[in-house]
Amino acid sequence: MGEPSKLTAALLRKLHFQMVRIRIIEERIAALYAEQEMRCPVHLCVGQEAVAAGVCEALRPEDYVLSGHRAHGHYLARGGSTRAMLAELYGKATGCCEGKGGSMHLVDIAVGFLGAVPIVGSTLPISVGAALGSVMRGEKRVTIAFFGEGATEEGVFHESLNYAALKRLPVVFICENNFFSVYSPLAVRQPEGREVHRLAAGHGIEAIKDDGNDPVAVYDRTRAAVDKARAGGGPTFLEFTTYRWREHCGPAYDDHLGYRSLEEVDAWKRRDPLPLMAQRLLAAGACTQADLDEMARKAEAECEDAVAFAKTSPFPAENNLWEHLHP
């Protein structure tokens, strides 16, 4: 970060609380997964919470958010219903997609979370289109597209950025660079010495790289980009470096497989965004240890309520199969 942030204590606490919520819910999903009641793939974002928290706090209620396969954090930070997300993972009729989507297809229209899909990069053009539609309708909305660095290798990434730049659309591209596409490291996928965000700069889009484990940096960068977009200044590409702690898909740790070094994993865990932010809050006098404990209690209560709701909700009935094939 350049200038020190001037965020209020309340906003700093909120950023931290969002990360705590996401961490607690993701860890709970990981723990419950062994029960085999959540019968869908899950891509957990433990370690990457700061990006979700920082970006979503910088938005207005009317803004749109779209995401990819690792969307839990984005959905939760945006204010998507926790109960509806857990119920969706359990395949229940009360889920956000009534069981038709699963973990990889979260949606909550009430908070502008327009959707998430697991085909890498596929929500990029849809995000650009949502931004175009907003402009055509004369609305002052900004659209956020969350994706991983793997998406920058898709052709549709370049098609989307080219068009967003061409039309100066109010869209902010949030690239979470966690350095792996499943087990394939960045080094086998992109040329050494050409940083990911330079691809966006090549399309004439302002492109900035920053620390994705610092929610304040993420917030500040996003806020500037969103303000610019809303004022008609066009798209921005933000690359946030971060790290996925658990396996690509599933509840476990998989570092014993040897696809990444334990030293690398340990180094990133020492940069866990949650304790870093907690220390920052305490040092700044923005909250007390009791406040931090209360945040965790509150998040745990929310999580347990959602799990209980999901577990006790009914499954969809067979006749739902033919519902919503067409409007």
Place this chain on the structure above:
Amino acid sequence: MTSPSPRTLKFNEAIHEAIDLCMAKDPTVYVLGLGVPDPKGIFGTTIGLEKKYGAARVMDMPTSENGMTGVAIGSALVGMRPVMTHQRVDFALLAMEQIVNQAAKWHYMFSGRLTVPLVIRLIVGRGWGQGPQHSQSLQAWFAHIPGLKVVMPATPHDAKGLLVSAIEDDSPVVFIEHRWLHGTFGPCPDDIYRVPIGQARIIRSGKDVTVAAVSHMVLEAFRAAELLAESGIDVEIIDLRTLRPLDTATILSSVRKTGRLIVADTGWKTGGFAGEVVAVATEEAFASLKAAPRRLTLLDVPTPSTPALAKFCYPRVVDIVHAAGDVMGVSRDRLKVPPETSTPLDVPDASFTGPF
């Protein structure tokens, strides 16, 4: 009192009129595609629309078929009604990810929380050396996908009425035009009207053989039926018009009456749509069949460019005549076939001089 003679329009003019009327009626309708505002205006179907409605609603686009399909989808999710055009079906293959994984799925997989009112116009080429990548007729690919609707009009009347229905539909609709139909004439009312998606039409009633035809093959079937009548074979022609959802009731009712089925399709045989129609008939009306159903399709090779080879690929009137004779047990030497004409086989009529 004499009724005035009905107004006629060309097929491409009917499409133009449908878009024009829908844009005038609904400000959320917009058009995009490579070349939409250019001087040729997608074979005349979009000429003048940019001047009338402005560049913000009649949009050219980058050569990014997949990305721009996603852009159209995204705009549809937030309240717009895009009409997207590709100059050939073959280009839309770049966009299959967005069409199949996204457009077709979002309403269903998000349990009705979002809709994708998107029309994708695709054009099938034939003849004039279109070759392996400008002549594919891949309606079966789209008709395979739950969540999509697929229409293939054969007349100006249906082109206009089905396009209005498609634009007003809240589902993604793949609207497939045959290049050889753009120059054809037919009666077409000047007001805004709808032809319902999902309804076939019997365009000729007959008792001996059902010919279920798609798009341009409807015209070939009509010419064949006139010749077959002279040979004493009474053909019933079904213009399928919509491939998904398929009007199986009309097909089955006709097959139960005639007991014989020929499907005339513009696509390939293997895994193609003609096979789907045959399957419907054999599963549901097997006892009515007096002969094995027949499929008349594009020859199962990548269609070569040279007219010397391409002429063997596209199904024509004579093929329908022969197939009808076969299912009736009438030997081919007793059938009246089309006269030799001076018009080459690689153009729809003598007025077509290429290039595209």
